[in-house]
Amino acid sequence: MKDPLLITKEEILKFYKPVNPHTHKGLQGHAVIIAGSYGKIGAAVLASKSCLKSGCGLVTTYTPKCGYQILQISIPEVMVVTDENANFITNIHLPIQPQAIAIGPGIGKELGTQKAVFEFLRVNKTPLVLDADALNILAENQSWLELVPDNTILTPHPKELERLIGKWNSESEKFQKTIAFSEKYKVIIVMKGAPTYIINKNQIYENTTGNAALATAGSGDTLTGIITSFLAQGYEPKYAVKLGVFLHGLTADIALPQTGYQSFIASDIIENLGKAFLSLDH
Ligand SMILES: NC(=O)C1=CN([C@@H]2O[C@H](COP(=O)(O)OP(=O)(O)OC[C@H]3O[C@@H](n4cnc5c(N)ncnc54)[C@H](OP(=O)(O)O)[C@@H]3O)[C@@H](O)[C@H]2O)[C@@H](O)CC1
Ligand SMILES: Nc1ncnc2c1ncn2[C@@H]1O[C@H](COP(=O)(O)OP(=O)(O)O)[C@@H](O)[C@H]1O
Ligand SMILES: [Mg+2]
Numbered sequence: 001m002k003d004p005l006l007i008t009k010e011e012i013l014k015f016y017k018p019v020n021p022h023t024h025k026g027l028q029g030h031a032v033i034i035a036g037s038y039g040k041i042g043a044a045v046l047a048s049k050s051c052l053k054s055g056c057g058l059v060t061t062y063t064p065k066c067g068y069q070i071l072q073i074s075i076p077e078v079m080v081v082t083d084e085n086a087n088f089i090t091n092i093h094l095p096i097q098p099q100a101i102a103i104g105p106g107i108g109k110e111l112g113t114q115k116a117v118f119e120f121l122r123v124n125k126t127p128l129v130l131d132a133d134a135l136n137i138l139a140e141n142q143s144w145l146e147l148v149p150d151n152t153i154l155t156p157h158p159k160e161l162e163r164l165i166g167k168w169n170s171e172s173e174k175f176q177k178t179i180a181f182s183e184k185y186k187v188i189i190v191m192k193g194a195p196t197y198i199i200n201k202n203q204i205y206e207n208t209t210g211n212a213a214l215a216t217a218g219s220g221d222t223l224t225g226i227i228t229s230f231l232a233q234g235y236e237p238k239y240a241v242k243l244g245v246f247l248h249g250l251t252a253d254i255a256l257p258q259t260g261y262q263s264f265i266a267s268d269i270i271e272n273l274g275k276a277f278l279s280l281d282h
Contacts, residue, residue, distance in 0.1 A: 001175050004197060004206035007246050009280065015239045016280055019055065028057025029232030032094055033225060034103040034120070036063040037113070038087035041070045043106025043132070043221045046266050048078045050225030051102075053273045054247070056232050060096060064088050089113050092120040100127045100231035104134030105221040114141070121147040127231050128152045131224040132160070139163035150186040151237040155224055157192045175204065188241055190227075192220060196245050200238055210249025213256055218266030223248045226273070250276040 005011075020027075031051050036044030041063065048061045048071065060079040061071055065086045072080055083089045090112040094101075103120065107113055114137050121144055128149060130138065135156050138144055140163075156164060161174075165181050168174040174191075178199045182189050191197040194212065198205040227244035231237060251272035255264055 001172060001179075002202065002204060004204040007198070007205050007207045007209075007242050009246075012243060012246050012280065015235075016243060017233075017235075018281060025057035028055060029100065029229070029234065030058040030060065030096065030098040031056045031228045031232035032060050032062060032096070032098040032101045032126075033105075033228065034062040034089065034092060034101065035105040035107060035221075036061075036067045037089070037106055037108040037110075038064065038066050040106030040108065041067040042218060045071060045074050046218045046221040046270070047102060047105045047131075047225035047228075049075050050222035050270050050273070051229040051232075052077055052225075053270050054226045054229035054244075055277075056229040059229075060094075060098065062089070062092060062094065083116075085112065089116050092116050098126060098232065099234070100129070100228050102129040102131060102224050102228040104129075104131035105224055107133045109133055109136055109140075113137070118144055118147075125149065127237060129155065129224055129228045129231065131155045131220065135160045136163055145185045145187075148185060148187060152185075152187045153190065153227060153231070153237055153241050154187050155190040155192060155220065155227070157220060161189075161191060175199070179204075188237055190223075190241060190245060192223070196249070198241055198245060200241075205242060207245045207249055209246055209253055211252050211256060211261070213252045213259065213261045213264035214249070214269075216265055219248075219269060222266050222269045247273065247276045247280075250279065254279070 033048045052059045065082045088110045165177040182199045189199040196207045230240035251269045255272045
């Protein structure tokens, strides 16, 4: 295994694009977040808000009917399209053509949702981020991975990774299996953890930001929103993923002196995105 390349501010600044003063929301990208089910609409809220707060021009969230008011009231800037089902997603129909789509946070594994994910993957050609239950559904239906576009970004935590690639007996076996999976399906894998690694075929990158404050519910959901935002803004997947992982971790490093480890919650990631961006501009 090659030594990982470090994701540092210096590396990020090689491809980071400051916002063009003449841009408008139509140029800043339109992202769709497919997320949520009864009791887990918070995952949709966190992913959608972090997507908007990372510079995406327009965000549409696709969620079951029970998420409609929650989303409209908690984030008025986000547009909402609802599924025909009240409590979970059963049939994904998007009335728009976005530049990037994320699917998975909080969607659950109901049979109807599994079928909707299959139908979606069968027709979708848009750059994609797969997280949480979308990964769990794919782990149980591995042949569907053939439907995933090249350079799709997968963001498993260790348990989700294990469901996808099987158990490992050592760290080096974990990397070997993840590299093999990335090569087989031509996907980019964010191996979330402390630290987070990015596996892009046989390239390995190690993130240098973040701390244990991120060990809190919904912090992965916000990472999904952030990466999807950069994909929608036109960053190539290999750059969207590095910028997303780096800034996500940086929010926790910035917040730590104020929040300590214990009182930091996923909403603090979103709250500190502004300072994280500003630190790239200086
Ligand atoms: N507010 C909302 O709406 C929220 C909604 N959410 C949504 O809920 C859904 C279920 O997601 P989930 O990740 O909680 O459940 P699941 O996939 O069974 O994994 C849990 C198991 O994995 C392991 N594990 C995890 N991390 C690990 C690590 N770093 N290192 C090592 N092990 C680790 C750990 O296993 P253990 O150590 O306990 O054996 C743990 O028990 C999903 O759709 C998500 O988006 C959540 O985002 C929360 C906020
Ligand atoms: N101890 C830690 N140090 C650094 N980052 C961490 C730590 N614990 C968790 N994280 C980060 O927090 C996020 C957790 O993601 P995930 O488990 O999917 O959360 P959720 O599903 O609740 O949103 C990942 O980005 C992971 O790297
Ligand atoms: Mg998660």
